[in-house]
Amino acid sequence: MNKRKGKDAHLPLGECITQAQQILRERFCQQRLPNRLEGVEAQHKHLVELLKRTAIHGESNSVLIVGPRGAGKTALLRCVLRELLEEKDAQKNLLQVHLNGLLQTDDRIALKEITRQLQLENVVGDKVFGSFAENLAFLLESLKKGDRSSSRPVLFVLDEFDLFAHHKNQTLLYNLLDVSQSAQAPIAVVGITCRLDVLELLEKRVKSRFSHRQIHLLSSLTFAQYLERVRVQLSLPEDFPDLKFAEEWNAGIKTLCEDKSVEEVLQRHFNSSKDFRSLHLLLTLCLSRISIAKPAIRPADLLDTSRLCFADAKANMLHGLSILELCLIIAMKHLNDVYEGEPFNLQMVHNEFKKFLQRKSNSMYNFEQPVVMKAFEHLQQLELIRPVDSSSAKIQREYQLMRLTLDHSQIMEALQKYPQCPTDVKQWAMSAFA
Structure with a gap:
């Protein structure tokens, strides 16, 4: 009886709008991972197998994930890591180090960040090392298990990989890839970049130590799929407190997506960028126009917010x-x-x-x-x-x-x-x- 009451509850319009905005804003801004990524099943399988061999079997690997901005490179890696950490062995053993070329602008900063993320500041203490290689070797040696039989596997994720190629002598890349090839310790190096020519930036000694595995992500999304994604993104979930409001809202969104002027606006966005972050910006601006006086998104709202998104600042x-x-x-x-x-x-x-x-x-x-x-x-x-x-x-x-x-x-x-x-x-x- 209580369940039925909850489903049939009619909340005040203002409260319905507030809850709808909250749900949709969380969806647009927090970038929650989907249960599965569409259209990249082969790439997902390849990356899972590669990282499993490091996390569970202690095999070293290196790979580059290449694709345009917004293609889903980071989302793919996060989905793979989520699946990987469901395995008990990987959950206990695997350590992760995330570096970004925009933040770790030289090897000294990068090494300090590696030490911090591996929580080895106390182990390093005031020790003085002759070279970057010695310091990195000491850090990896410190990760040996209690029985000293084997080291814990470490996953190094290098976002904006191409920027690390601009470091002096590419020392960080050289040493990481050298360790991954020489089997000193089980590590996986995953580079994320939007540059197709990234291998041309690497020195010969670095290139020779890289496995040359590349996973390419290119958006194969059609406009019909994009339009359906817009509808799904703007729809309210089935468990929304006021079922009647949710049904009316979802029916309104379906009608909105079928409107010719809306299709033209979305076609322009689709042609300029298939990046869902830019789509979420457009939808967030539309959502901010909702109020008690105007409780639904209208085609005019989408047209106005599209002009804002495409506005020429100069x-x-x-x-x-x-x-x-x-x-x-x-x-x-x-x-x-x-x-x-x-x-x-x-x-x-x-x-x-x-x-x-x-x-x-x-x-x-x-x-x-x-x-x-x-x-x-x-x-x-x-x-x-x-x-x-x-x-x-x-x-x-x-x-x-x-x-x-x-x-x-x-x-x-x-x-x-x-x-x-x-x-x-x-x-x-x-x-x-x-």
């Missing part, structure tokens, strides 16, 4: 410029058109601006040279223009060569949205001649 910056700064940008655009993208300097831009003033005979835009220079410097601070090279800093400011970092379409689009833009300035921008 073009948006133009909306906050003064009329003088906007005029200088238009003068630069004309110089780019006339001289086919060749660099320009302040003097050339000012001359172009003066031509416009002479044609219009408008004293409203008549600015002194120091004011124009100040506006030009502000555009440089905003990085809308940049110097051609750093050596030009010695040249007088008026004659330093610059390039415009905006293209024609960005300028024209920004002009249409510029608040109360004077008609003559718009006409000048649209004219084919300076």
